[in-house]
Amino acid sequence: MYAPTSTNSPRSGPTSGESGDGLTDFDGAGEILRAWGSGLRPDPDLTVSEWADRHRMLSGRASAEPGRYRTMRTPYMREIMDRLSPGDPAQRIVFMKAAQVGATEAGNNWIGFAIHQAPGPMLAVQPTVELAKRNSRQRIYPLIDESPELRERVKPARSRDAGNTMLSKEFAGGILIMTGANSAVGLRSTPARYIFLDEVDAYPASADEEGDPVTLAEARSLTFAHRRKVLLVSTPTIRGLSRIEREYEASDQRRYFVPCAHCGAMQWLKFDRLRWQKGKPETAEYICEGCEQPIAEHHKTAMLEGGEWRATAIAADPTTVGYHLSALYSPVGWLSWPRIARGWEAAQGSDEAIKAFRNTILGETWVESGEAPDWQRLYDRRERWTSGTVPAGGLFLTAGADVQKDRIEVDVWAWGRSLESWLVDHVVIEGGPDRHDAWSDLTALLDRSWPHEGGAHLRIARLAIDTGYEAPAVYAWSRQVGFAQVAPVKGVEGFNRSSPVSGPTFVDATEGGRRLRRGARLWTVAVSTFKAETYRFLRLARPTEEDMADGAAFPPGSIHLPHWVENEWLKQFVAEQLVTVRTKRGFARLEWQKLRERNEALDCRVYARAAAWIAGADRWPDEKWRDLEDQLGAVLTDSDPAGQINRQGQAPQGKRRSDWLGRREGWF
Numbered sequence: 001m002y003a004p005t006s007t008n009s010p011r012s013g014p015t016s017g018e019s020g021d022g023l024t025d026f027d028g029a030g031e032i033l034r035a036w037g038s039g040l041r042p043d044p045d046l047t048v049s050e051w052a053d054r055h056r057m058l059s060g061r062a063s064a065e066p067g068r069y070r071t072m073r074t075p076y077m078r079e080i081m082d083r084l085s086p087g088d089p090a091q092r093i094v095f096m097k098a099a100q101v102g103a104t105e106a107g108n109n110w111i112g113f114a115i116h117q118a119p120g121p122m123l124a125v126q127p128t129v130e131l132a133k134r135n136s137r138q139r140i141y142p143l144i145d146e147s148p149e150l151r152e153r154v155k156p157a158r159s160r161d162a163g164n165t166m167l168s169k170e171f172a173g174g175i176l177i178m179t180g181a182n183s184a185v186g187l188r189s190t191p192a193r194y195i196f197l198d199e200v201d202a203y204p205a206s207a208d209e210e211g212d213p214v215t216l217a218e219a220r221s222l223t224f225a226h227r228r229k230v231l232l233v234s235t236p237t238i239r240g241l242s243r244i245e246r247e248y249e250a251s252d253q254r255r256y257f258v259p260c261a262h263c264g265a266m267q268w269l270k271f272d273r274l275r276w277q278k279g280k281p282e283t284a285e286y287i288c289e290g291c292e293q294p295i296a297e298h299h300k301t302a303m304l305e306g307g308e309w310r311a312t313a314i315a316a317d318p319t320t321v322g323y324h325l326s327a328l329y330s331p332v333g334w335l336s337w338p339r340i341a342r343g344w345e346a347a348q349g350s351d352e353a354i355k356a357f358r359n360t361i362l363g364e365t366w367v368e369s370g371e372a373p374d375w376q377r378l379y380d381r382r383e384r385w386t387s388g389t390v391p392a393g394g395l396f397l398t399a400g401a402d403v404q405k406d407r408i409e410v411d412v413w414a415w416g417r418s419l420e421s422w423l424v425d426h427v428v429i430e431g432g433p434d435r436h437d438a439w440s441d442l443t444a445l446l447d448r449s450w451p452h453e454g455g456a457h458l459r460i461a462r463l464a465i466d467t468g469y470e471a472p473a474v475y476a477w478s479r480q481v482g483f484a485q486v487a488p489v490k491g492v493e494g495f496n497r498s499s500p501v502s503g504p505t506f507v508d509a510t511e512g513g514r515r516l517r518r519g520a521r522l523w524t525v526a527v528s529t530f531k532a533e534t535y536r537f538l539r540l541a542r543p544t545e546e547d548m549a550d551g552a553a554f555p556p557g558s559i560h561l562p563h564w565v566e567n568e569w570l571k572q573f574v575a576e577q578l579v580t581v582r583t584k585r586g587f588a589r590l591e592w593q594k595l596r597e598r599n600e601a602l603d604c605r606v607y608a609r610a611a612a613w614i615a616g617a618d619r620w621p622d623e624k625w626r627d628l629e630d631q632l633g634a635v636l637t638d639s640d641p642a643g644q645i646n647r648q649g650q651a652p653q654g655k656r657r658s659d660w661l662g663r664r665e666g667w668f
Helices: 025-040 048-055 077-082 103-116 129-145 213-227 243-249 297-305 337-347 351-360 375-380 436-447 471-481 527-538 545-549 567-573 600-615 622-633
Strands: 092-097 121-126 168-171 174-180 194-198 229-234 254-259 266-268 274-277 280-287 308-311 320-325 396-403 407-415 421-430 449-451 457-466 486-492 501-511 514-526 576-582 588-594
Touching: 048 077, 048 103, 077 103, 092 243, 103 121, 103 129, 103 174, 103 194, 103 229, 121 129, 121 213, 129 174, 194 213, 213 229, 229 243, 243 320, 254 297, 254 320, 274 337, 280 337, 297 337, 337 351, 375 567, 396 600, 407 436, 407 457, 407 600, 421 436, 436 457, 436 471, 457 471, 457 600, 471 486, 471 514, 486 600, 501 600, 514 527, 514 600, 527 576, 527 588, 527 600, 567 600
Parallel strands: 092 229, 092 320, 121 174, 121 194, 194 229, 396 457, 457 486, 486 514
Antiparallel strands: 168 174, 254 266, 254 308, 274 280, 396 407, 407 421, 449 457, 501 514, 576 588
């Protein structure tokens, strides 16, 4: 609550017993006293949802439905928001949810409520600092700008005022700090009574190698004891690795029960009770558990209004409450049942699409199949094409290099549309990182080209090299040849499908015993993501010869292995499997375990895949792929190789030619 604004009497005016507006002095004093008294009265005690209905305005810049916020649009959010009110005993609120259910706006309502009604230090954490800045521009600024009560409390932005910046908003009695889970400095910056942890499943495993970001953030609230409030929100990801699922399972696991439009039976909505005629998703209806009658989409509004949250488990900590919600509850006009049915049909045939559906539509985790494919099966599926030649579908090359004590192993992969890939070459450079000639041989590999089946020549567009062994030597070589074509990488455990590669970050390097500040650019790779993807691609069904004769194509992501690859390489390629282990607290956790000692082929594949991601292949529009195809059709020579996206201009004198596929400049 805020102290009243005092009203002072005028220093001069009529003194004849009558004020200038016709009131006696007594009446004028009474008006002043009444105004002063009304200022003394505190704002009425509101819950977060009541505050939102009274004060929150949605901006057309940040909302598809601008205007006054109405909790009745998403009635299931009322209890979740009100748990964040100071009078509620809950301290930790966990929300595992699908997309398009209104969770983001509810979190912003809490921020606005705290600024206006219950000021205190608040920490809002996004997966990265960059996302925190984007959220500040697109969400927090409109939140404040569209609400007069917030505008007058948050300090105005001034060029020399550190109280209101992109990531910091000061207000009377508190401050809002916004940061990313990848910044340990931001997570430990200040004590916080309120903590908003958004999309926690996208957080890195560790913040600047200082520990779990959620643990670091929550530690900032411990001094506030029972007065703290922590909100954890996320769409889930992988079973056994999902932070939000782990937190939800430790809670009282609440589900939103809604009444049947026909018999009134209370039930929580399950996807397997959404039925439709095959191939006709527009016929989708929900089948009641009680009367088995179909419920049409237009009944959903009344069902949501009559719903209630019910706990389905007993929480280990009574101050923690957990909520789960799928997109089946999405309000009419947002995501309809027919659209959900259409999305499920469209996802069939693709594990990746089904995984996205389960995560973003059902709000459930995906069970990753990490069973290693049989190497003998891969041996039988080898394909024959001219050794050392890039097959027709390959449009650019990347390489992964694994540095060992006595050798450097390199695998060169060709990539085509939809991440179809071909193993083009396997190179073993004898001698470890302490042998100068080994690095010279690796440099020569960057200048080598491989003939394409169409007659052109391709060079390695990007080589990713592991820094796990003798990092100083890797950094020194990378600096010598330049970062335009080489990407030093560091593998970390965990899945991060939204951004499996992050960086680059500058790290110190040494040269001749002298430390160079920001001497190397290091990329961080979530290796579990690409290992699981590789195994998933290896399990894809192949078209038969008859199918291909009829024009059938290989599925997106197909991995092609040449006839010359040896048994030992194949065994290394499937040398690990994903297993579920239990932590000391009893939670399930996934980790990759070796089936045999050597796994260089799998590691090199992961690094080459990371190089393709860095190049931008996962995000290229169709025009970019057509440009590559046009280059290959031109039958370029060895001195003017294909596979370069940016062909304008010439490389500066003395600089290595860059095949960095995502840069407009071509070199840097």
